[in-house]
Amino acid sequence: MTALSWIATYGAWAWVVGGLILLGLELVLPGGVFVWLGGAAVVTGLVSLVYPMDWSLEFVFFAVLALVAIFVWLRFVRPRPKATDNPFLNQRASRFIGQELVLDEPITAGYGRVALGDSVWRVSGPDLAAGTRIRIVGADGAVLKVEAA
Structure with missing residues (x-):
C-alpha cells in the first residue's frame, strides 16, 4: 500500500498517526525539525477531522503549516549564542x-x-x-x- 492510498483511505487519522510517529522520531533523533513536522501533521489531521478536505489540499495545508512552523522556529525560538562574561574562555x-x-x-x-x-x-x-x-x-x-x- 502506498503512502498516498493509505492517506486517502484513513484520511485525517493518517495525519495524526504520521505526526505522532514524527514526534517519536524527535526523541530518537533530536534536532528540532521533527517536532515541527510532527506538530504540523497532527494539526493537519485535527483540522481535517473537523473540516474534511481532499488529500491534495491536506498535503498543501501540511506543507504550508510545516514551512511556517520551521521558519518561526529558526527565526524566533531557536537558541542563539548568549553574551558571556568571559568571551575568551578556552582562548x-x-x-x-x-x-x-x-x-x-x-x-x-x-x-x-x-x-x-x-x-x-x-x-x-x-x-x-x-x-x-x-x-x-x-x-x-x-x-x-x-x-x-
Whole structure:
C-alpha cells in the first residue's frame, strides 16, 4: 500500500498517526525539525477531522503549516549564542592581545620565549634582544605574535 492510498483511505487519522510517529522520531533523533513536522501533521489531521478536505489540499495545508512552523522556529525560538562574561574562555592566547611586557629570551630566526602569567609562551616576530619591551598583537594557535612596543 502506498503512502498516498493509505492517506486517502484513513484520511485525517493518517495525519495524526504520521505526526505522532514524527514526534517519536524527535526523541530518537533530536534536532528540532521533527517536532515541527510532527506538530504540523497532527494539526493537519485535527483540522481535517473537523473540516474534511481532499488529500491534495491536506498535503498543501501540511506543507504550508510545516514551512511556517520551521521558519518561526529558526527565526524566533531557536537558541542563539548568549553574551558571556568571559568571551575568551578556552582562548588563552587571545586574552593577551594588547598587553605589553618585557621579552625574556631574544627573538632569533623569528621565534623567542616570554613568561606570561604562570606559563612560558613562544612568541614570533622581528628579531629583538632580550629585555626589549614588546606588545602582543595577535595569536596563531599557541604562538603569540609580537612587535616592539
